Amino acid sequence: xxxxxxxxxxxxxxTTTLAGLSLAHEQKLGALILHxxxxxxxxxxxxxxxxxxKIENTGDTPDQLLSVxxxxxxxxxxxxxxxxxxxMKMGPAGVIDIPPHGVVELKPHGxxxxxxGLKKPLTEGDTxxxxxxxxxxxxxxxxxxxxxxxxMGEEH
Amino acid sequence: xxxxxxxxxxxxxxxxxxxxxxxxxxxxxxxDSLAVGGPFKLIGTDGQEVxxxxxxxxFSLFFFGFTFCPDACPTALNTFTLVLSKLxxxxxxxxxVFVSIDPERDKPAVLKEYLTxxxxxxxxxxxxxxxxxxxxKKFRVYYAKQGEGEFYxxxxxxxxIVMNPDFEYAGVLAGNMQPDEMVTRLKExxxxxx
Numbered sequence: 107x108x109x110x111x112x113x114x115x116x117x118x119x120x121t122t123t124l125a126g127l128s129l130a131h132e133q134k135l136g137a138l139i140l141h142x143x144x145x146x147x148x149x150x151x152x153x154x155x156x157x158x159x160k161i162e163n164t165g166d167t168p169d170q171l172l173s174v175x176x177x178x179x180x181x182x183x184x185x186x187x188x189x190x191x192x193x194m195k196m197g198p199a200g201v202i203d204i205p206p207h208g209v210v211e212l213k214p215h216g217x218x219x220x221x222x223g224l225k226k227p228l229t230e231g232d233t234x235x236x237x238x239x240x241x242x243x244x245x246x247x248x249x250x251x252x253x254x255x256x257x258m259g260e261e262h
Numbered sequence: 263x264x265x266x267x268x269x270x271x272x273x274x275x276x277x278x279x280x281x282x283x284x285x286x287x288x289x290x291x292x293x294d295s296l297a298v299g300g301p302f303k304l305i306g307t308d309g310q311e312v313x314x315x316x317x318x319x320x321f322s323l324f325f326f327g328f329t330f331c332p333d334a335c336p337t338a339l340n341t342f343t344l345v346l347s348k349l350x351x352x353x354x355x356x357x358x359v360f361v362s363i364d365p366e367r368d369k370p371a372v373l374k375e376y377l378t379x380x381x382x383x384x385x386x387x388x389x390x391x392x393x394x395x396x397x398x399k400k401f402r403v404y405y406a407k408q409g410e411g412e413f414y415x416x417x418x419x420x421x422x423i424v425m426n427p428d429f430e431y432a433g434v435l436a437g438n439m440q441p442d443e444m445v446t447r448l449k450e451x452x453x454x455x456x
Contacts, residue, residue, distance in 0.1 A: 149329070149336055149379035151372060156332035181413050187333060192437070194334050195417045197408055214333055215438065222330075222413040255379055256340040 131251070136243035137165025138204070143248045147230040147255040155179070155228045157219040157236055157250045158212045163204045170241040171202040171210075178234050180223030187215055196220075204240070219250075228252045298431040299324070299423060300400035304361070304389035307374035312387055314429045320357040321451055324423040325437065326403045328364035328416050329376040334437060335360075336379075338420065343381040344441035345448065353383065355427075355452055362388040363398060363405040364416050426455055 133140045141160040148155050155178075163169055176182040186199035199217055204210050212218050219236055228234075235247040306312040323342070327335035342358040349356060360377065362368035365388050368376075373386040388394070398405060405418040420437030432451060435444060 146336065149339070149376050151375035152329060154330050154332040192419050192421045193404060193417060194420045195408070196415050214337065218333065220332060255336065256344070
């Protein structure tokens with residue numbers, strides 16, 4: 107009986123730890139949940155990088171992503187990439203509305219956190235913070251995990 | 263024939279000749295506007311001059327981009343890298359080319375360093391702004407500078423233009439095509455071209 111108890115206890119700890127690990131990639135800020143913040147390793151000498159995150163608003167009121175900032179680059183902005191026919195266009199996206207009970211996903215070929223004038227390369231396995239400022243939820247230091255150079259953002 | 267008649271017929275001949283010439287030129291113009299791809303004189307990653315002669319004999323895949331680009335360009339270069347690996351022995355019949363449409367920033371050394379992160383068989387080309395503009399025009403590729411100062415960006419076409427081993431237009435592939443699909447399409451082209 108004692109053995110069984112020890113086993114159950116160990117199992118419980120293991121489960122909790124695993125759950126903790128899988129949640130490590132999620133940050134909460136008020137009604138917002140920020141899922142899977144990631145970036146790609148940059149090619150050699152590259153002066154720009156892009157970071158992505160899924161923003162979920164679990165609240166009943168809309169919020170807005172007002173700005174982003176980081177120490178890793180000379181200039182950090184939210185950019186929108188759009189395709190018109192075969193033409194790729196990029197530029198500042200301005201304020202991003204986060205609807206109540208809605209999800210806004212920053213992902214490849216769409217909205218992204220654009221880091222220009224990188225002070226050091228983004229290396230696979232590294233983590234770096236980007237500060238996101240929301241109108242209601244306030245500020246959060248989002249921990250961005252750097253994936254492979256050919257990462258396309260599949261959930262790990 | 264008097265002098266006056268001679269003058270009239272000379273004018274008539276000149277007029278006809280002019281019409282003929284303009285017809286030929288117009289036709290030439292039509293042919294030019296339909297053609298995709300054409301001779302180029304650009305600069306390789308070691309500063310050497312590179313022309314279409316360097317890609318003749320292989321199916322060449324032209325992607326126009328820039329190293330300051332965070333998303334579409336690394337993606338296309340990763341795709342080229344994976345496609346070359348998946349093609350196996352057939353990779354020898356294919357030459358991916360990355361042409362910078364940002365020659366202001368993408369000097370040969372910058373391009374060379376950037377491309378070390380991808381398959382070494384990918385050819386990197388830059389050039390004078392005029393030579394890049396001329397090449398892009400021939401390949402029907404549009405690009406435009408966006409923003410000011412140090413951190414300007416470039417809007418650009420992301421299509422991959424395929425030229426056959428005789429350096430004639432062979433087709434176009436979407437820049438965001440998945441590597442497996444690109445391998446399939448290239449194998450079809452190689453089968454036709456063989």
